[in-house]
Amino acid sequence: MAKVRGAVVVDTEVCKGCNLCVVACPTQTLALNRNVNSKGYHYSYMENPENCTGCTNCSAVCPDSCITVYRVKIES
């Protein structure tokens, strides 16, 4: 069965830590980082990167367009 794996890249300086992507993520991949960016926001990051399927739900709800999504199909 072909498995889908993905990864997201968050532009941490643009992210405002609104948490909407964390709520929208169906696989609990994303979380807010304990660290902050230069504006003081807890930016979003992949806490469980092995869960990501590259579904683009996070980038769909991101108000600051700071998420880029990659996806690959793995034949096994």
Place this chain on the structure above:
Amino acid sequence: MSEVADRIKEIINPENLVYAKSPLLNDDIMHYCPGCSHGVVHRLIAEVIDEMGIQEQTIGVSPVGCAVFAYNYIDIDWQEAAHGRAPAVATGIKRVMPEKVVFTYQGDGDLAAIGTAETFHAVNRGENIVMIFINNAIYGMTGGQMAPTTLIGQVTATTPNGRNVDLNGYPLRITELLAQLPGAAYVTRQSVQNPAAVRKAKKAIRKAFEIQAMKKGTAFVEVVSTCSSGWKLNPVESNKWMEENMFPQYPLGDLKDGSRADAGLYSIKG
């Protein structure tokens, strides 16, 4: 752990790209509060314009309100209008340059309060423009005062005990009123609180721009939005509050889908 990191490095590769920021959005960091729906709608407009390949022909008219700086973020031609007068300015632009794609981007204080006359008459004339209406039931930029669309009982800076019908009247469902007008071609109400809603809203915005290309009449897209700063909630709670309280008053869906009414229906017979 390093195995996972290596795996991610392999995946992050231009050939595996499935979503990247629209090239029409520039690198300015938006001035909106965290979680504001404005950012999502800006992105949808940029994506639709990019996908339709009409960047060079599009002119946006930005309002007075939080979206006053919209021209800083989307790389198209913009015109700033006086408070509420965006539909009148858009009418002028479209009539002088009918080959251009013209849209207005307005909030509820701009479109439903000070600009009610311009809004109604632009739609009633069936101007070939797109109007995008962000309804967050509050005056966001000026500090969260009551707007015409504020819900009954909603606490704002100017209604500290909640909106009282005897004193402040009823919430204005301007989209329902505009759907009655013969000049309107497409009137819809959308929201952007979750991925499914965002995808639907994008389709609606695209349809609105296509209707303008077909010269069918005014296309009007309301987006029920959040104002987490004005509502004094966090972005996630705001979305929940919107679903529970805004949607019963402002139900989602298409209100009109067709084209401008035939002039013959309204002309004097004989």
